[in-house]
Amino acid sequence: MKNKVQLFRENKNLTQAELAEKSGLSLRTIQRIEAGNIPKGFTLKSLAKTLETDPENLFVPEKQSIDINRVKLINISALTFIILPLGNIIFPAVLIYRSKDSKVKEMGRNILSIQIIWSAALSISMIASPFIQKLTSIKTPLFIYFLIGLFFINIYIIFKNGFSLNKSSDLQIKLKNSIL
Secondary structure (H helix, E strand, O other): OEEOHHHHHHHOOOOHHHHHHHHOOOHHHHHHHHHOOOOOHHHHHHHHHHOOOOHHHHEEOOOOOOOHHHHHHHHHHHHHHHOOOOHHHHHHHHHHHHOOOHHHHHHHHHHHHHHHHHHHHHHHHHHHHHHHHHHHOOOOOHHHHHHHHHHHHHHHHHHHHHHHHHHHOOOOOOOOOOOO
């Protein structure tokens, strides 16, 4: 929580010593509060009364900050599918599990949902490609085209979300309803 005690004090044209004297608090207490300590009880009521405001007005609640670097790490860890099959699910899932911030977990679940769907699409295309190849009488192995195409699609999704995280701290490509 950020405090506005100094702002109110300066608007009343009071020094720290004058505010301390009028409120009945010590100068050191006023200095601590302006440095970021949060007053409670008598101190808070006394300051609010002296500054002629409500106690709630003395402090501005901080917006919930999100550890965007953790979300970026979860996103980039999905690239492990290049080296390890299902690495795009395992590594992000471990990072999400170890995260403490609920917003990071929510964004991580969105990333993981996309990776699960991508893995399912890859598996289905790998299973279906021999049958499609046999039906169409294509001589070249069709599964390679599916594999390369889906790899590039996933790399595109990961980088697009990475750029979006850098720019706006949000995922650009995500599902409306997470499957997790």
